[in-house]
Amino acid sequence: MGIRGQVERRTFLKAAGVTVASLGATAVGCGGGTGGSGGGGGEVTIRYAWWGADDRAKKINQAIALFEKKYPKIKVKTDFQPYADFWKKFNTQAAGGNPPDVIQNAVTFLRKYAARNVLLDLNPQVKEGNLSTQGFRAGLEKFAEIDGKLLGVPVGSNSMGYIIDEKLYEKAGVTPEFGWTWNDWVAGLGKIKEKTGVAGDAGPSGIMYYYDLVLRQRGKAFFTDKGLGFEESDLVTEWTEAMKRTRSGLYANPKRVEQLKPKSATAGGISAGEFTWDNFSVRYAAEGKSSYGIAPIPTIDGRKTGQYLGSLMLSGTRRTKHPKEVATFINFMVHDPEVGRIMGYDRGVLATQKQFDAFEPTDKVSKQIAAYETKIAQSGVLEPITPHPAGSDVVETAFMRLATELSLGKASPGEAAQKFFAEAKTALSTSD
Amino acid sequence: MTHTMETRQPRPSPPGDRAPRPGSASQRSGRRRENLAGYLFMSPWLAGFLLLTAGPMAVSLYFAFTDYNLFDAPQWIGLSNFQEMFADPRWQKSVEVTTKYVVIGTPLKLAAALGVALLLAQSRRGQAFYRAAFYAPSLIGASVSIAIVWRALFTDGAIVDRAQTQFFGLNVGGWVGDPDWILYSLVALTVWQFGAPMVIFLAGLKQVPRELYEAAAVDGAGPLRRFWNITLPMISPVLFFNVLLETIHSFQVFGSAYILGGQGNPCGPADATLVYTCYLYQQGFENSRMGFASAMAWMLLIAVGLVTAVLFWSQKRWVHYEENAR
Numbered sequence: 093m094g095i096r097g098q099v100e101r102r103t104f105l106k107a108a109g110v111t112v113a114s115l116g117a118t119a120v121g122c123g124g125g126t127g128g129s130g131g132g133g134g135e136v137t138i139r140y141a142w143w144g145a146d147d148r149a150k151k152i153n154q155a156i157a158l159f160e161k162k163y164p165k166i167k168v169k170t171d172f173q174p175y176a177d178f179w180k181k182f183n184t185q186a187a188g189g190n191p192p193d194v195i196q197n198a199v200t201f202l203r204k205y206a207a208r209n210v211l212l213d214l215n216p217q218v219k220e221g222n223l224s225t226q227g228f229r230a231g232l233e234k235f236a237e238i239d240g241k242l243l244g245v246p247v248g249s250n251s252m253g254y255i256i257d258e259k260l261y262e263k264a265g266v267t268p269e270f271g272w273t274w275n276d277w278v279a280g281l282g283k284i285k286e287k288t289g290v291a292g293d294a295g296p297s298g299i300m301y302y303y304d305l306v307l308r309q310r311g312k313a314f315f316t317d318k319g320l321g322f323e324e325s326d327l328v329t330e331w332t333e334a335m336k337r338t339r340s341g342l343y344a345n346p347k348r349v350e351q352l353k354p355k356s357a358t359a360g361g362i363s364a365g366e367f368t369w370d371n372f373s374v375r376y377a378a379e380g381k382s383s384y385g386i387a388p389i390p391t392i393d394g395r396k397t398g399q400y401l402g403s404l405m406l407s408g409t410r411r412t413k414h415p416k417e418v419a420t421f422i423n424f425m426v427h428d429p430e431v432g433r434i435m436g437y438d439r440g441v442l443a444t445q446k447q448f449d450a451f452e453p454t455d456k457v458s459k460q461i462a463a464y465e466t467k468i469a470q471s472g473v474l475e476p477i478t479p480h481p482a483g484s485d486v487v488e489t490a491f492m493r494l495a496t497e498l499s500l501g502k503a504s505p506g507e508a509a510q511k512f513f514a515e516a517k518t519a520l521s522t523s524d
Numbered sequence: 525m526t527h528t529m530e531t532r533q534p535r536p537s538p539p540g541d542r543a544p545r546p547g548s549a550s551q552r553s554g555r556r557r558e559n560l561a562g563y564l565f566m567s568p569w570l571a572g573f574l575l576l577t578a579g580p581m582a583v584s585l586y587f588a589f590t591d592y593n594l595f596d597a598p599q600w601i602g603l604s605n606f607q608e609m610f611a612d613p614r615w616q617k618s619v620e621v622t623t624k625y626v627v628i629g630t631p632l633k634l635a636a637a638l639g640v641a642l643l644l645a646q647s648r649r650g651q652a653f654y655r656a657a658f659y660a661p662s663l664i665g666a667s668v669s670i671a672i673v674w675r676a677l678f679t680d681g682a683i684v685d686r687a688q689t690q691f692f693g694l695n696v697g698g699w700v701g702d703p704d705w706i707l708y709s710l711v712a713l714t715v716w717q718f719g720a721p722m723v724i725f726l727a728g729l730k731q732v733p734r735e736l737y738e739a740a741a742v743d744g745a746g747p748l749r750r751f752w753n754i755t756l757p758m759i760s761p762v763l764f765f766n767v768l769l770e771t772i773h774s775f776q777v778f779g780s781a782y783i784l785g786g787q788g789n790p791c792g793p794a795d796a797t798l799v800y801t802c803y804l805y806q807q808g809f810e811n812s813r814m815g816f817a818s819a820m821a822w823m824l825l826i827a828v829g830l831v832t833a834v835l836f837w838s839q840k841r842w843v844h845y846e847e848n849a850r
Contacts, residue, residue, distance in 0.1 A: 176790070180809050187594035187812075208595040350793045351680035351701030353786055486811045497794040500703050511613065522593065522813060 141171040142196035143178035197407040204482040212408030213241040217419035244405035248440025253370035254387040260364040268387035277390040294357035294366035295343035298495030302367040308398030331505035346499035400477040486519035587818035605819035618803040626774040637718035641725035662719025671783035678709040703796035721766040728762030
């Protein structure tokens with residue numbers, strides 16, 4: 093037998109050795125980020141990062157162009173990702189000591205990053221006159237104040253609403269009105285199912301902010317400032333009822349809901365409505381074929397909805413070398429009327445009166461949002477919001493995931509609720 | 525082992541050989557210089573290894589015994605991470621999903637690779653083109669874009685959904701959103717990337733001496749028998765190598781699993797594609813629990829090391845090396 097027919101044992105052992113070494117790479121998963129921030133020569137560059145998509149990017153770039161024209165010595169570098177990726181990137185950057193100077197922020201993350209000493213207290217900048225807290229609507233300027241520190245400035249406000257497929261509601265003859273009760277709502281779902289064959293709701297089990305409203309109507313809340321504001325038994329009851337409605341077809345087939353993602357069930361035509369933030373209604377018109385409206389939140393007593401204003405905000409980071417420029421930039425973004433005209437209701441209804449007045453909604457969706465927000469503000473149902481405890485972002489993810497396990501039949505209401513409380517406990521205790 | 529610089533023998537001394545070397549001082553210094561040059565040439569690789577692999581590994585080993593959230597200094601907590609891990613239902617789930625993926629995916633992938641290699645080993649016109657064509661998926665398969673395309677293929681109302689409804693009357697919807705099916709679309713993705721093992725099989729098949737087949741054919745052995753009694757034993761070292769490599773690779777699957785679930789559901793609906801690394805990533809980068817994630821990484825290293833050891837041990841039962849042909 094010739095040499096060519098020989099398979100060298102050693103070659104294989106060596107190759108196998110290389111393989112084993114390549115295993116080592118598995119164990120390497122952690123590291124910090126490094127990088128430099130620019131600036132110099134009288135010109136200052138600040139970095140601004142936010143989550144969103146292309147349409148928001150276009151608007152923000154327009155607003156920044158305006159800012160740079162007015163403040164030629166400050167340059168703004170932008171960076172954006174989808175929501176989940178944004179926070180992962182920011183987390184890594186912040187841990188590595190190189191976070192962007194300005195970020196888009198939300199109430200879920202305030203305490204988390206306050207506890208980690210990542211956010212810039214803007215109060216000194218307010219005192220120096222670089223940032224104004226005057227002229228905000230509905231007390232929004234207090235929104236991001238934690239332990240006497242001003243950790244963010246709202247750019248817009250939004251609240252939970254019930255997005256409905258207007259055509260299906262009309263066909264079934266159901267008209268939601270302010271002050272309608274949960275019984276009215278369930279009866280409506282049944283009527284829609286009966287008359288149109290489409291499920292009434294997409295299934296709210298995984299929507300933390302929906303459940304928060306339900307709890308608030310009963311005098312509880314999803315979060316206190318330290319932990320969870322409800323009991324495991326509350327959740328078991330809620331989820332047991334939800335499974336009944338899923339089985340009877342009042343809620344859409346969960347498998348189909350999953351398969352439709354990232355499109356929402358209502359835009360995908362397999363349910364007549366779902367709970368979500370009112371400014372998200374923009375998406376439905378773009379994604380779906382029907383026409384969509386915002387209905388009020390059902391109540392227990394015909395009055396209390398448990399609603400509060402949520403908000404996106406701009407925060408500075410503590411490590412920034414240019415706190416003054418950061419404050420100047422934020423000030424411009426929240427107060428300049430022209431910026432309000434450019435941004436519209438993309439990040440909620442504009443937070444300052446000046447911007448709110450400057451933007452006149454012309455399209456149907458923006459008009460609906462404005463009308464809805466005005467109505468709930470006038471009806472006096474709005475409650476103050478509690479900034480969520482550190483770790484609440486992890487809790488929300490777990491809530492969503494376990495609700496999916498529940499609705500797909502992979503866990504019973506009892507099991508899912510038990511898992512949720514266990515995971516929430518870990519998340520809240522390890523995030524301090 | 526005796527050899528000197530003057531009479532260089534064809535077989536170089538293995539690394540780490542500490543046998544005393546005869547020779548004058550100048551020869552020794554010459555050797556030292558040569559060593560130095562050697563290390564110098566190695567230095568980029570060495571630096572890369574120390575800084576990017578060994579260093580982080582050591583740090584990660586330390587983190588495994590700490591509570592570390594990226595922001596505050598790590599706190600030593602002993603074996604707590606490991607204790608928590610074993611009690612964690614999601615960790616157990618991730619082990620289950622990964623095992624399933626490895627056990628189903630790897631054999632299918634290797635079978636596909638060997639099958640196609642057998643076809644491509646025959647001399648036929650245009651073989652070079654076919655080889656390139658079948659190898660191509662492996663070049664792009666690990667990329668993010670392919671995972672996205674895969675998601676689009678298996679999503680609701682997409683081509684796979686329509687095909688299964690039309691041709692098989694199966695109305696199960698898209699695989700991607702279905703916790704009972706999504707893992708199989710992930711397996712399909714890995715099977716489709718059989719190019720790398722295929723090329724190795726091909727090289728192995730080319731080395732099987734023709735004489736053996738001719739002799740067997742004369743004795744009246746059919747194609748199946750020839751495959752079973754000649755091809756398989758002759759390529760068993762190649763097969764072993766592929767099994768080893770693909771098993772290790774499968775344990776490390778991440779990107780495709782992460783993307784396939786989609787934005788709302790990284791790692792799949794109801795944790796259906798929660799492969800081990802996906803959970804590790806969630807704990808590390810979403811929950812900021814780098815200590816726990818490091819502990820998980822080391823657990824994976826140990827587990828894959830054990831599996832590798834078992835495979836090596838098993839080879840004496842089924843892998844045939846030709847030691848005589850020296």
